[in-house]
Amino acid sequence: MRRPFIAGNWKMHCGPSQARDLALAIRNGVLGSPDVVDVLVCPPFVSLAAAAEILAGSTVQLGAQNVFWEEKGAWTGEVAAAMLLDSGCQWVLAGHSERRQFFGETDETVAKRLHAALAAGLKVIVCVGETLEEREADQTAAVVTRQVRGAVGALSMQDWNSVSLAYEPVWAIGTGRVATPEQAQEVHHLIRDLIGEMASQATQEAVRILYGGSVKPGNAAELLSKADVDGALVGGASLQAADFLGIIAAASGS
Numbered sequence: 586m587r588r589p590f591i592a593g594n595w596k597m598h599c600g601p602s603q604a605r606d607l608a609l610a611i612r613n614g615v616l617g618s619p620d621v622v623d624v625l626v627c628p629p630f631v632s633l634a635a636a637a638e639i640l641a642g643s644t645v646q647l648g649a650q651n652v653f654w655e656e657k658g659a660w661t662g663e664v665a666a667a668m669l670l671d672s673g674c675q676w677v678l679a680g681h682s683e684r685r686q687f688f689g690e691t692d693e694t695v696a697k698r699l700h701a702a703l704a705a706g707l708k709v710i711v712c713v714g715e716t717l718e719e720r721e722a723d724q725t726a727a728v729v730t731r732q733v734r735g736a737v738g739a740l741s742m743q744d745w746n747s748v749s750l751a752y753e754p755v756w757a758i759g760t761g762r763v764a765t766p767e768q769a770q771e772v773h774h775l776i777r778d779l780i781g782e783m784a785s786q787a788t789q790e791a792v793r794i795l796y797g798g799s800v801k802p803g804n805a806a807e808l809l810s811k812a813d814v815d816g817a818l819v820g821g822a823s824l825q826a827a828d829f830l831g832i833i834a835a836a837s838g839s
C-alpha cells in the first residue's frame with residue numbers, strides 16, 4: 586500500500602508573515618490526527634525559513650517550488666539545492682506546468698533540476714501534464730510519455746526512492762475544471778506502466794503519483810479512490826487551512 590501524499594503548492598502567495606500564519610494553522614490542524622498521510626507545503630523561496638521555524642518538530646514537511654542545477658556561482662536570481670536544504674526543505678517541485686509555460690522550462694531542464702536536487706539529498710515531485718490543445722488533439726499519452734521519459738528516464742534505482750510524480754493536466758490547473766477520476770486514473774496508470782518499463786516492478790508499485798488541478802475538499806475523496814491516484818498536488822485550495830485540512834482528511838480515509 587502506498588501512503589497517501591498531500592502537497593500544497595502555494596505558488597506566488599504568502600510572504601513570510603502570512604506563511605507563518607498558514608503553516609501554523611496547518612501544523613495545528615494535523616496535530617493529534619492519525620499520522621497516515623504525508624503532508625507537504627511548498628511556500629515561495631522567501632517564506633521557507635519562516636515556515637520551517639513553525640513546522641519544526643511537526644509531521645508537516647517543507648518543500649520549495651523550484652531549484653537551479655548549479656551548486657553556486659554567478660547565477661543572479663537562482664537558488665541552489667543546498668540552499669534549500671539549509672532553509673529546512675526536504676522536497677522540491679520540478680517541472681511545474683507554470684514553469685514550463687511561462688519560464689521556458691523544457692524536459693531537459695526539468696531533468697537537470699531533478700538530478701541536482703537528488704544529488705544534494707532533496708526529494709522531488711516531478712510534474713507532467715498536457716495542455717487543452719494537446720488533449721483535444723489526442724496527444725495526452727504522447728505528451729505525458731515524453732515528459733516522463735525526459736525527466737525520470739535516467740534515474741538510478743536508489744534515486745527512485747526520493748521521487749514522486751504529479752500528473753497535472755494544464756487545463757485543470759486553477760480553472761475549476763477538474764479531470765474526472767477516470768481521466769486521472771487513465772493517465773496515472775499509463776505513468777505507472779512507464780515506470781515499470783524504465784525501472785522495476787517494485788519501483789512501479791512503490792512510486793507515488795499525485796493528481797493536481799482544481800483539487801478541493803469536495804472532489805478529493807473520489808479522485809483518491811482511484812487505484813493509481815496516491816495523493817494530490819493542491820494549488821488554490823492549499824491557501825486556506827480549512828480546505829487543505831479537508832483534503833488531508835479525505836486522504837486519511839482513502
Ligand code: PGA
Nearest residue numbers: 758759798799819820821
Ligand atoms: P490548482 O493548482 O489546485 O489551483 O488547480 C494545482 C497546481 O498547479 O499544482
